[in-house]
Amino acid sequence: MKLFKGSSGIVKLSRGFGRKGYSLPDKPWLVVAWKELLEALRDKRTMINVVLLPMIIMPIVIALPMMMLNPKTVPPKILVVVEDKEAIDLARSIKKLHNESGAYVSITANGGNYANLILNRGIDLIVEILPGFSRNISLGKSGYIIYYYDPYGTRSSVAMSMVQEIIEKYSERILNERLAAVNLSERYIRPIDTIVKQITSTGKVATTSEVMTAMILPMMVGLIAITGAGTFAIDMIAGERERKTIEALFTAPVSRGEILLGKFSALTILSIVSGISTLLSALIGIGLAVTSLVEATSVAHPQISQLIEASKLPYVTAGILITVALGGLTGNAIMVIAASFAKTFKEAQQYVGFLTFILILPMIAIPYAPQSIYSILRILPISSLAMFARDIIVNPGDIMPVTTSLASSIIYLVAFLWLSSKMFGRESVIYG
Amino acid sequence: MIAIETFSLTKKFGSFTAVRDLSFKVKEGIIFGLLGPNGAGKTTTLRMIYGALKPTSGIAKILGVDVAKEPLKAKKLMGILPEDTGIYPRLTAEENLIYFGKLRGMERSTLEMRIDNLLGILKLEKKRYIIADKLSRGQKQKVAFARAILDEPPILLLDEPTLGVDVMSAREIRRLIKEYASSGKTVMLSTHNMWEVEKLCGRIGIISNGQLRYIGSKDELEKLAGEKEFEDVFIRLVRGETIETV
Known part of the structure; x- marks a missing residue:
């Protein structure tokens, strides 16, 4: 020492x-x-x-x-406002995001002050399913959903892309049902399909x-x-x-x-x-x-x-x-x-x-x-x-x-x- | 034998001539003091002798070795204490000595023994493992002095060896210089300290405005100037216009 x-x-x-x-x-x-x-x-x-x-x-x-773009890092908070009781199934599909990515999803029948919820209460995304959503779909029309989000918040954008993916799948399922009812295939409404091929000096796919x-x-x-x-x-x-x-x-x-x-x-x-x-x-x-x-x-x-x-x-x-x-x-x-x-x-x-x-x-x-x-x-x-x-x-x-x-x-x-x-x-x- | 010899040594920095046509000889075994006011050219002269500056013209020789032609051989014959101590602040006192000892090609056992010995003589044993940054100016100067005499070179060149050092350390350094010369080694030092020159040097060279004005022993210079106080001798000779060698 x-x-x-x-x-x-x-x-x-x-x-x-x-x-x-x-x-x-x-x-x-x-x-x-x-x-x-x-x-x-x-x-x-x-x-x-x-x-x-x-x-x-x-x-x-x-x-x-x-x-920061990964929802698991900081899970976003999503509020689903269901103003059409018959659309509860869609709301439950959105709620499943919690199990898949950790996002916090709440379902409510009453909205409130959306601006306050997003700017002051820490909600990243509000998904409002408007009245008559299910009826419009069953009549062959469009059902309406409104997204309320913070354009400056990364978590808002992440939450929206997650919810959009579910809504698009839901929409695609309805579209396929409608096409099947009139004997048309998906290709009928998608006349052009694109294929991407890489060109590399090695010839291998990167x-x-x-x-x-x-x-x-x-x-x-x-x-x-x-x-x-x-x-x-x-x-x-x-x-x-x-x-x-x-x-x-x-x-x-x-x-x-x-x-x-x-x-x-x-x-x-x-x-x-x-x-x-x-x-x-x-x-x-x-x-x-x-x-x-x-x-x-x-x-x-x-x-x-x-x-x-x-x-x-x-x-x-x-x-x-x-x-x-x-x-x-x-x-x-x-x-x-x-x-x-x-x-x-x-x-x-x-x-x-x-x-x-x-x-x-x-x-x-x-x-x-x-x-x-x-x-x-x-x-x-x-x-x-x-x-x-x-x-x-x-x-x-x-x-x-x-x-x-x-x-x-x-x-x-x-x-x-x-x-x-x-x-x-x-x-x-x-x-x- | 002649230890240090210069022939018409001149150094110019652009249009400014720092040292002009300097010629002198220093015999082996003496302490030679280069005395002059600030900016007289003392440091430039020493730097040319120890090979840090290339002369614009002229030759410097160490024990017959031309410094410009064989710099490494000449440096091996000299121990040098530059104007700034050049101690590495992040190395300990011991590591500073190891570094220069190894650069001078010293064997492990000799180096270890010599470092132990010098740290003892210089009363620096307790500072052995302290980084140099934490040492006082006097302690750093002593480490730098130890570095210069590490492998006991035949010639020692010291630039203002006691400048900025406290009274006790300065006294110790002067004692060591004397001891070193008494073993038959040659010491050349530059200083503007009259008292130091008076006490230490057997031969004195007075330099002013880059020119060597006079060379002689203390007594010879006193006689020449017709003064008894060495400070008066210096002032009189520096102001004198005639260049003479006693």
């Missing part, structure tokens, strides 16, 4: 790693990487960037809108989950490239300069190339940790979103494993790991270049913020870009990375697009690394 006296929290936890420094081999880049990781461990921003942001916020941001994964994942990879270990990259350059430690570091008998190699090694580890945690949480988010979406639309429930086709999984996993490593390194090299112009961490953040905005645009555009510009996106900086991730998810067997986007990404990475090494050693960077 005496050993721990005078120290606290994370310093105690990471002290063992600190003392590992004694047994490091005589490789300066390894020593630099050890020191950078140790500092990152003791930086509060590590928790925010590597754990909090990707693992908690990411699934929430992706899944929350979809989960599931909703796969489509979402192919759309969101490349964007995520791009974002990781730009933001993954950005804070650490700034800290390792501008932060070192701001804390005035860089001069002491350069007094050590170690080449600047080795120092930079050590810093990049640590950044790559941090990028991979941050990248994988981001991707895993994004996949969880997508899985939750798809499950919620499917539940809300009453389609068969998918498994999270269906997000990526099983046969593609090894390629996709390898591809994602390559992309995260390449993306992390590319992003870090860009951050190092940007941070080299700044005297302080804050100033570097401003440069990097602007740069992030510029670089993030092609990332967001990729899911919406037409196929005709894919070949251009494969050779542009940063977008080549996102395209590589997309190509390997959608069609890993198609060698040409995969190698083009991978080769472009590597060429840009080398160029950015070379530029960052030039910037890192400059006198104006250290003393400017």
Whole structure:
């Protein structure tokens, strides 16, 4: 216990790693990487960037809108006002929603102040079955139902779609009975039927989950490239300069190339940790979103494993790991270049913020870009990375697009690394 | 043997000349003080000698090794305390020393022994596991001093070693500098503290406006200036226009 006296929290936890420094081999880049990781461990921003942001916020941001559409998440309250006693069967069908989706359904004969009920009493939807509903139907006319709902409330819209589905089935049953009475089939009133067929480069049918994964994942990879270990990259350059430690570091008998190699090694580890945690949480988010979406639309429930086709999984996993490593390194090299112009961490953040905005645009555009510009996106900086991730998810067997986007990404990475090494050693960077 | 040698060392930042045509030699085993007012070019001179700044022209040599041509070999011969301590605030005192010891290629056992020894001498044992951010200015300066002498290099370059340090710590650092030099090592320090120079340095170089004005022992400089108080000697020599070497 005496050993721990005078120290606290994370310093105690990471002290063992600190003392590992004694047994490091005589490789300066390894020593630099050890020191950078140790500092990152003791930086509060590590928790925010590597754990909090990707693992908690990411699934929430992706899944929350979809989960809110799922009636099981927050069951809506529905009031059925039956002004025609003979329509009680239809009201009871609506009440069954409680068992199917958890919605709270009440049946009453008297309405009251509907506006007050919706705006102040927490009712999401009022279904009013008007007098003469059953008689009109039996006479071959239309029975009337009025929906009262809050156009700004998600639960109101969800409740209405649930009730509409029941009413439509009820209406369809009556229609079929009427058609049968006059010897007509359903096809008579539905002269055109549509069939949807997917055209994919693999020739296989893509599931909703796969489509979402192919759309969101490349964007995520791009974002990781730009933001993954950005804070650490700034800290390792501008932060070192701001804390005035860089001069002491350069007094050590170690080449600047080795120092930079050590810093990049640590950044790559941090990028991979941050990248994988981001991707895993994004996949969880997508899985939750798809499950919620499917539940809300009453389609068969998918498994999270269906997000990526099983046969593609090894390629996709390898591809994602390559992309995260390449993306992390590319992003870090860009951050190092940007941070080299700044005297302080804050100033570097401003440069990097602007740069992030510029670089993030092609990332967001990729899911919406037409196929005709894919070949251009494969050779542009940063977008080549996102395209590589997309190509390997959608069609890993198609060698040409995969190698083009991978080769472009590597060429840009080398160029950015070379530029960052030039910037890192400059006198104006250290003393400017 | 000559420990530190410069030939026409010049450094320009754009149109501003920070150090002009600086040539001097420092023999092994002495404490050489570079004395000058603020902005005189002391730090720039030291930075060129320890290879952090590239001279615009001229040469700096450490034990015969050209700093510009063989920077890593030259740095291996020097222990350096820069103007700012350069202590990593998120590392403990011990980890700061491990980092630089390993970068200087020290073996585990030697490094462990030396860190134990130095923390003891500098009365920092209780601060061993404390992150540097929580150390006082004086304690940080002592850690930085320990870092500079970790592998006992033959030459020690110190930029304002007692600047901003409390009286007790400054006294201790001065004692350590003396001790280090007494073991045959060469120390070069920059300062604007007259008293420090008077007490420590065997040879003194007076620098002003980027130019070396005079070099000599304390007695020689006093004789030259015709003053007894060293502060008066300094003021007189800095204001003097003639460049002479005693």
